[in-house]
Amino acid sequence: MTQERARTNFANLGKDIKEARQAMNMSRREMAEKVNIDPRYLANIENSGSLPSLPIFYELVKLCKLPVEKYFFPDTEDQNSERRKRTYLKLNLCPENYLTIIERALDGAIELSEMPHTK
Numbered sequence: 001m002t003q004e005r006a007r008t009n010f011a012n013l014g015k016d017i018k019e020a021r022q023a024m025n026m027s028r029r030e031m032a033e034k035v036n037i038d039p040r041y042l043a044n045i046e047n048s049g050s051l052p053s054l055p056i057f058y059e060l061v062k063l064c065k066l067p068v069e070k071y072f073f074p075d076t077e078d079q080n081s082e083r084r085k086r087t088y089l090k091l092n093l094c095p096e097n098y099l100t101i102i103e104r105a106l107d108g109a110i111e112l113s114e115m116p117h118t119k
Contacts (some may be wrong), residue, residue, distance in 0.1 A: 009071055010051055016089070018046040020064035023093050035059040065092035 021031050028046070032039040037056060044050040045060070052060060061068055067088065094102065 011049065013051070013057075013071060014046040014049055016066055016070075017042075017060055017064055020066060020089065020093065021046075023090070024064075031060075031063065034063055065089075067092070 021028065028042050029039045032042045035042075035056060036059075037052075041050075041052075045052050051057075060066075061071075070085075091099075091102065
């Protein structure tokens with residue numbers, strides 16, 4: 001089973017859920033209530049590497065706004081740097097009304113990178 005987890009990238013699921021929960025300033029009890037599970041079950045998922053059932057997995061990744069492809073298609077996920085992965089996760093947690101600001105900042109960064117550098 002350990003070999004299977006490493007290959008499908010489910011080994012990081014608990015850590016990702018815990019980080020997302022903390023980023024949302026949500027207690028373990030609050031998150032467990034939202035997905036209708038016992039907080040101890042959530043603790044086992046986060047800390048012991050227990051894999052949830054598919055319906056619970058679905059509810060957790062939806063609530064945490066985690067990219068499902070990370071767990072089912074790890075080969076495509078491995079092409080991104082750790083910084084890009086963290087940024088992607090944070091972007092998914094960002095409220096919709098802030099995306100305009102973030103998009104403008106990205107547009108500005110892209111424009112700067114395309115400008116010829118003068119000394």
